[in-house]
Amino acid sequence: MLCLYAADYGPPEPSFDPFVDAGTLSALQQAHRAEIAAARNPGQLEAIKRKIAKGEQVVWCDQGYGWTHDAPIEGFFSVVTALVLPYALFKLLRRFGRVVRRGRRPARAAG
DSSP: OOSEEGGGGOSOOTTOOTTTTGGGOOHHHHTTHHHHHTOOSHHHHHHHHHHHHHTOOOOEEOSSSGGGGSHHHHHHHHHIIIIIHHHHHHHHHHHHHHHHHHHHSOOOOOO
16 A cells, blocks of 8 residues: 555544553654654554554555556556447447437338
8 A cells, every 4th residue: 555544544533642652662663753643543553653664654645546546456447448438439329320310210101
């Protein structure tokens, strides 16, 4: 995961303080106090600690469709756009053409 989504870890807790148990912060975590201070609930704090432990940068993303920028997802959307969308448009236009042709036929004479 490239970034963290705050809502994934629950709602903010107004009384939550990430430094209440400050004695348990490692030296590595002490160097990242600013990132740890951004935690608004225990879930966010644990996610930040995991990122720091892995040596990754702590980045918070806006809610939305950030996951669509991953390479496999972009590739999937490219394939859909290149292959499936033209096929669907072809079928739709073909069907629309049949409907238009039916409307142009002259009425049969009663006889």
